[in-house]
Amino acid sequence: MSALQLTEKRARIIVEKLLQHYPYAETTLTHESPWELLVGAILASQCTDERVNKITPALFSEYPDPESMALAEIKAVEPIIRSCGLFRSKAKALVGTAQQLVEHYDGRVPESEEALMALPGVGRKIANLIRGDAFGKQAVVVDTHCARISRLIGFTDSDKPPKIERDLMAILPEEHWTLWGHLMVTHGRDLCKARCRLCFSCPIRAECRYGEALDPSEAEEQDCV
Numbered sequence: 726m727s728a729l730q731l732t733e734k735r736a737r738i739i740v741e742k743l744l745q746h747y748p749y750a751e752t753t754l755t756h757e758s759p760w761e762l763l764v765g766a767i768l769a770s771q772c773t774d775e776r777v778n779k780i781t782p783a784l785f786s787e788y789p790d791p792e793s794m795a796l797a798e799i800k801a802v803e804p805i806i807r808s809c810g811l812f813r814s815k816a817k818a819l820v821g822t823a824q825q826l827v828e829h830y831d832g833r834v835p836e837s838e839e840a841l842m843a844l845p846g847v848g849r850k851i852a853n854l855i856r857g858d859a860f861g862k863q864a865v866v867v868d869t870h871c872a873r874i875s876r877l878i879g880f881t882d883s884d885k886p887p888k889i890e891r892d893l894m895a896i897l898p899e900e901h902w903t904l905w906g907h908l909m910v911t912h913g914r915d916l917c918k919a920r921c922r923l924c925f926s927c928p929i930r931a932e933c934r935y936g937e938a939l940d941p942s943e944a945e946e947q948d949c950v
């Protein structure tokens with residue numbers, strides 16, 4: 726078996742084990758449409774999904790669709806989203822995105838990566854999230870959890886999201902590209918936190934480059950601060 730085949734096999738085992746551990750792994754942004762997911766994703770930049778979910782009910786009540794948001798005054802949107810931080814730039818992005826959707830896509834969220842990334846406030850990470858979770862495409866979302874844990878596991882040595890995405894796409898079965906992002910976020914919030922890796926409780930320690938190299942005599946909380 727080649728090195729790549731061994732890595733692919735390891736990837737399949739990791740997905741199976743993490744899926745057993747986190748059978749509920751999916752986006753935690755509350756949404757009922759591609760538009761609502763897009764709004765939530767823009768608001769979630771440097772903010773928790775939990776906080777975004779507290780903001781969006783009032784926002785969607787006032788602006789339920791791109792048509793209503795496209796007509797909004799940016800100054801009127803700002804106070805509703807103030808608590809998620811960067812509220813001025815996010816309000817501008819929401820209104821600008823809504824205007825583009827109305828003008829170019831008949832008020833619908835486009836499915837292609839290129840079209841999504843042309844929207845204000847939408848980068849590669851958000852575009853992939855929308856493609857995966859709103860349209861059922863397979864796309865690797867490389868956020869901070871995914872980048873960090875994929876490096877620890879040994880599936881990439883890069884800190885550049887586009888390269889990490891390419892490395893993961895070369896290893897993971899395509900049907901697991903979207904799932905991988907959700908598993909990484911869930912694992913990153915649970916056992917493999919940035920400041921507290923509970924490797925000796927981790928279901929994939931045997932398959933993880935970092936975890937497998939640990940001395941079993943070390944305390945479980947060795948990386949906790």
Ligand code: SF4
Pocket residue numbers: 874877878916917922923924925927928929930933934935936937
């Ligand atoms: S073994 Fe440790 S570093 Fe590796 S994925 Fe598990 S918690 Fe993270």
